[in-house]
Amino acid sequence: MKTSWKTRISGVLAVCALALAAGCPPAQPPIPPGGGANSTETTVEDGGDPAQPPADVDNADIDDLSPPQGASDESSASKPTEPSEPAPPAETTDPPATTDAPPASETSTNENEAAMSVVKSEFGETPAGEKVDRYTCTNKNGAVLKMITYGAAVQSLEVPDKNGANANVQLAFDTLEGYLNHTAHFGCTVGRFGNRIAKGSFTLDGQTFDKLPINNGENHLHGGPEGFDHKVWQAEPVETDSAVGVKFTYTSQDGEAGYPGTLNCTVVYTLTNDNELAIDYKATTDKPTVLNLTNHCYWNLGGAGAGQILAHELTLNCDQYLEPGPGLIPTGKLLPVKGTEMDFTAAKPIGQDIEKAKENPDAKGYDHCYVVNGAAGELRLAARVKDPASGRVMEIHTTQPGIQFYTGNFLDGSETNGSHKQHDAFCLETQHYPDAPNQPDFPSTVLRPGEEFHEVTVHKFSVE
Template structure:
């Protein structure tokens, strides 16, 4: 097992480094200390060909200029907060409005744009990086100083284990996720519409026309949102369901997980034979099939971005939970610790 460190770029005179983790099977995960961004994951197909299965850019400048959140840690709160405001203990907090009238993915300069401290980790059966960052009281409008750590471990079982921890000195909101865009075809040589997804989920959140949860939890039964026995992602593009149409002919929805850490999410690309199994301790996964992706950007492989080029599987708490009493809380108290664990296992069928 091995870790290779290289200079990736410079921001305001500060060097950004890339860290390539490699296991004994030749699988590689590369990340940078800007936003804990995963820039590349190279995994074998059924013929043993190593190819990249996430979308990324070649330069620091592209990550900062293109607001696509490729591979980044987003927060303090992933997803949208309605009207960019919330209340805690009769105190009103106002956040930057960076998507219409709402607050998205932590604001104008969220965790995805911060420079994190990085420390390599070497264990018997894994190599990794531990990132740390202190988000000061009032940053992007949020109360409390939050101390965070994000650990990426790569094991010899082709597992990427992601652990996010946080503590605060004042009651605040914290709901963090990784925003990697997956495409198991390899080097984004095809879109993800023929990928098959299986999810242990009986319900998904209804969204309004601003893609904010209405508070209703809808049954997946009899709809294109029923992934319990596996279905092609193309079904969402073709579906006449008003929620698929609302999201831009596809998915951009939180699915409530019926089980945790029990192979609850499986993605398959039959052509390459690659599989991705996702297990998490989080209550939901936001499935986004890149329905809104523009064609303005070019990935690190030289592929022009477009709709349906990749799928996000964002494990997290429920979006806009602060405004819905029936959702699990994303409030963090000074007496407790936030801990999110997600394991991505790459294989072949």
């Protein structure tokens, strides 16, 4: 029996709304000497109900996975379900003896459940002396999400395969040094503007802003070489009876990277007991500006380091894509995918038509922005990926208008790319369209004082 689209997503919306509307519990105080070096552990009390298994998903097509026609606005990101009050962190009088999560048998009535927890530890220090922390979140199923404050980045996500064996499915660096020197944006929050802005210039309300750093040919990419992925974000844990995660905040000052306005950003990452990774973005500004926040996870459902992803089977809920021009700047035309190498409306291996996609010398594979079917602002299916070997399945639902499909074309085996090679991973970046500030027919990326940028993306993991 299938779980309805509304039921499957409403819980994650409640978590996102709870983190931002109700506030997050404060971080726990540091452990005294003798209680575990440089870490703080907070364990969420067991709510009594075992985690539900992933909903059954048919193996074929978009119609089976999309929300029904006329789905209620209650399941839209713009009108999240009213959350309940968060469960407070468990209080302890004595420091734990170890930073590891306690055995499930000691904290749960179900021997198959892990102990839900958020553990904070030191990850390193930047050359400027800024301390970087790592947060390790574990849900009741034993799935593990690790995030760092440098770049508000997902460092790893461990989920089970069809045999129940956990593996990390996201490319990452083991040390802070890798993130300091990276060129691939592994797992990072990207901004101010994800994707490209032509020639690092745009005009807003009659004023031209042409000082954006050029870092991709003659264009500006992912906020430049000192974008949000190279900033240390503030962080605090998010804990409810159904999810654990981290709330990241960062203030981008007026003029940073050539953008106008002081921008206050909040990104909440939560790992639910349904093995969903939810990302909730919010931002406000004191001057008109442009904004396009996304996450740059590199996925390999066979496990990071498992080799190429060309056998992964991809389905995109997208009938159109943006025609790329020189430097992958959109021409402004929306082209139909039907009958072309760009068509993933029915599941097919990523590698099936990739050689045809490589005929674009700027792309070297898939590096295209697709138009997600349905109304932007409503949480709807964007993509589904299956690794036949491991049985892992990832579905992506989003409120964003577009999704950038990238097949790791420029992973070259170098240390700055984590020694990963071409097509060792893929990205599905939910976002607004590239170069939107210069393309008036595209959905607007302008944010004005008194408005709030708010987008939600949910990654649902299961097995077949």
